[in-house]
Amino acid sequence: MKKYSILGIVVFNIFVIAAGIYFGAVKFNSDNYNIILHLRVPRIIMAFIIGGALGLSGALFQLVLKNPLADGFTTGVASSSALGAVVAISLGLPVFTIPVAAFLSGMLGLIIVYKISKRGTGLNSVTLILAGIVLNIITSSIISFLKYYFDESVGTIVFWLMGGFYQFDTLKILIVFFSTISFFIFFYINGLKLNVLSFDDITASNMGINQRFFKQISFIGAAFLTAISVSFSGIIAFVGLIVPHIVRGFFGSNMKRVILYSTIFGADLTLISDTVSRSIIPSGAELPVGIITSIVGGGFFIYILLKKRDKIWNE
Amino acid sequence: MNSVYTIKNLKFSYGKFQLFIENFKIFKNDKIAILGENGCGKSTLLNILSAYYIEYIGDILFFNKNLKFFNEKERAKKLSYLSQFATISFNYTIYETILFGRFPYLKGEKFSEEDYRKTNLLLKKFNLEKYRNREFFTLSGGEKRKVMVARTLNQETEVVLLDEPTSMVDIKFSLFILDYISKLNSTVIASIHDINLALQFFQRFIFMKNGKIIFDLCRDKINEEVLYETYEVRFNRIGSYFIPDY
Numbered sequence: 001m002k003k004y005s006i007l008g009i010v011v012f013n014i015f016v017i018a019a020g021i022y023f024g025a026v027k028f029n030s031d032n033y034n035i036i037l038h039l040r041v042p043r044i045i046m047a048f049i050i051g052g053a054l055g056l057s058g059a060l061f062q063l064v065l066k067n068p069l070a071d072g073f074t075t076g077v078a079s080s081s082a083l084g085a086v087v088a089i090s091l092g093l094p095v096f097t098i099p100v101a102a103f104l105s106g107m108l109g110l111i112i113v114y115k116i117s118k119r120g121t122g123l124n125s126v127t128l129i130l131a132g133i134v135l136n137i138i139t140s141s142i143i144s145f146l147k148y149y150f151d152e153s154v155g156t157i158v159f160w161l162m163g164g165f166y167q168f169d170t171l172k173i174l175i176v177f178f179s180t181i182s183f184f185i186f187f188y189i190n191g192l193k194l195n196v197l198s199f200d201d202i203t204a205s206n207m208g209i210n211q212r213f214f215k216q217i218s219f220i221g222a223a224f225l226t227a228i229s230v231s232f233s234g235i236i237a238f239v240g241l242i243v244p245h246i247v248r249g250f251f252g253s254n255m256k257r258v259i260l261y262s263t264i265f266g267a268d269l270t271l272i273s274d275t276v277s278r279s280i281i282p283s284g285a286e287l288p289v290g291i292i293t294s295i296v297g298g299g300f301f302i303y304i305l306l307k308k309r310d311k312i313w314n315e
Numbered sequence: 316m317n318s319v320y321t322i323k324n325l326k327f328s329y330g331k332f333q334l335f336i337e338n339f340k341i342f343k344n345d346k347i348a349i350l351g352e353n354g355c356g357k358s359t360l361l362n363i364l365s366a367y368y369i370e371y372i373g374d375i376l377f378f379n380k381n382l383k384f385f386n387e388k389e390r391a392k393k394l395s396y397l398s399q400f401a402t403i404s405f406n407y408t409i410y411e412t413i414l415f416g417r418f419p420y421l422k423g424e425k426f427s428e429e430d431y432r433k434t435n436l437l438l439k440k441f442n443l444e445k446y447r448n449r450e451f452f453t454l455s456g457g458e459k460r461k462v463m464v465a466r467t468l469n470q471e472t473e474v475v476l477l478d479e480p481t482s483m484v485d486i487k488f489s490l491f492i493l494d495y496i497s498k499l500n501s502t503v504i505a506s507i508h509d510i511n512l513a514l515q516f517f518q519r520f521i522f523m524k525n526g527k528i529i530f531d532l533c534r535d536k537i538n539e540e541v542l543y544e545t546y547e548v549r550f551n552r553i554g555s556y557f558i559p560d561y
Contacts, residue, residue: 062405063405066404067404068404068405189424190424191424192421192424192425192426193418193421195407195411195415196415196418198403198404198405198407199401199402199403199404199415200398200400200401200402200403200404201367202362202365202367202396202398202400202401203396203397203398203401203402203463205365205366205367205387206365206366206367206387206390206391206394206395206396207387207391207415207416207418207419207470208387208388208390208391208392208418208419208420208421208470209387209388209391209418209421210386210387211387248405248406252407252408252411253405253406253407253411254407254411
């Protein structure tokens with residue numbers, strides 16, 4: 001059973017990657033070999049890794065905030081990270097400082113949302129999402145203002161707010177790859193212990209695991225993975241929300257499995273969305289990838305609210 | 316000599332509420348019931364004894380060592396705690412939830428055969444075998460409490476703290492759980508609301524009011540005056556039961 005599911009996942013991933021290479025404005029033949037090798041393949045790698053980072057960060061956000069509706073987007077962390085990145089770019093700082101600026105401003109956003117929703121020993125789930133969405137609106141407006149005022153271009157506003165994989169070079173791919181893989185390895189190895197964070201704070205403090213440490217590192221990991229993906233591909237909404245949900249539905253709630261499969265299927269979902277955004281318009285124009293994920297993810301969000309409200313918030 | 320907890324001049328404030336305990340000892344294998352009206356400090360005291368609240372003034376020695384000096388793993392092998400609102404945010408199976416009680420014994424990244432064996436044994440004892448693969452969120456309030464009690468006891472500790480173990484639990488299981496913990500070879504400290512239920516299973520009774528311990532009595536010293544002082548409700552004694560007088 002286990003062997004078959006692993007085999008199934010491998011085959012599915014090969015299929016997703018092959019589809020990513022095949023579909024697009026330029027058809028797959030010997031004349032276009034170079035375009036595909038130098039433009040499409042790196043883009044696919046970027047989309048795949050960033051998708052993994054988004055899925056993993058969503059799993060971590062949901063765990064530490066004990067809230068199944070949390071991800072980088074709904075907590076406002078993604079848009080506050082984007083604000084930091086936009087400011088760093090406007091100031092003309094070098095490329096490796098962009099994720100750092102994004103991380104710091106994302107962390108600030110997370111702390112604000114956390115403080116607003118703190119209630120006794122726990123967090124108010126509804127306030128958390130409300131605060132996140134308000135933060136998202138405010139920071140998005142500031143980004144739009146900065147871009148409009150300084151760049152006088154609407155195109156870059158769309159990139160930051162809707163996401164897209166237009167920026168890739170070896171350095172960026174390496175930064176994204178190594179930060180995602182190192183967080184993934186750490187959280188996967190410690191996956192079993194992370195389950196302690198699913199319990200209420202008081203119970204978790206007496207289960208024999210350093211709750212405080214794992215909570216802090218999960219916060220930092222979730223915010224950093226969000227920041228790094230936002231820095232190079234803008235805000236891609238809802239991937240981190242949908243994927244851990246589906247994973248828990250199929251594989252159960254054990255964090256070891258949730259971490260592993262959220263990363264894999266986050267990568268798949270993002271790559272599929274990017275493939276669709278590249279090939280859905282017949283003339284060869286492309287859509288920002290966030291349009292696809294927002295339509296799918298927004299619908300999914302409403303579905304969860306309608307159908308599973310009583311099950312997801314165990315209060 | 317055999318003191319498990321030694322409390323000296325403990326002061327703790329939480330908002331407007333203040334807890335003050337001058338001198339207090341808990342001995343090995345004590346079976347203590349904490350009683351008192353709502354908001355008298357029962358949960359606060361248990362949260363302090365479990366080292367969840369650490370911003371207190373005064374000293375608490377736990378096995379002759381400052382409670383604050385224990386690390387999580389060390390402490391969780393000696394002390395388990397069922398909090399008042401123990402809950403879990405994601406839909407684990409009952410088996411997984413109870414298995415997580417074995418975390419203090421985790422070596423490396425996997426539970427041992429012994430951990431699985433003990434979890435299975437506890438499922439059997441608690442008559443939860445048929446719920447083994449049920450999801451936690453599908454259980455009723457009382458069943459959830461039962462699972463959380465089982466998780467706490469799966470930690471197999473010398474000291475067991477329970478904050479209202481019988482809340483939301485039906486009478487049959489209340490009797491089962493109180494009987495079970497009263498026979499444990501551990502020090503048990505539990506807050507409980509039902510005085511008659513507590514009288515059947517505990518030996519030492521602590522009555523709290525406004526953040527202070529007002530009585531610390533053994534079972535046969537409890538009378539109507541003690542209960543009146545504690546609850547401001549008149550009780551009549553009928554046989555070995557106390558019935559509130561409306």
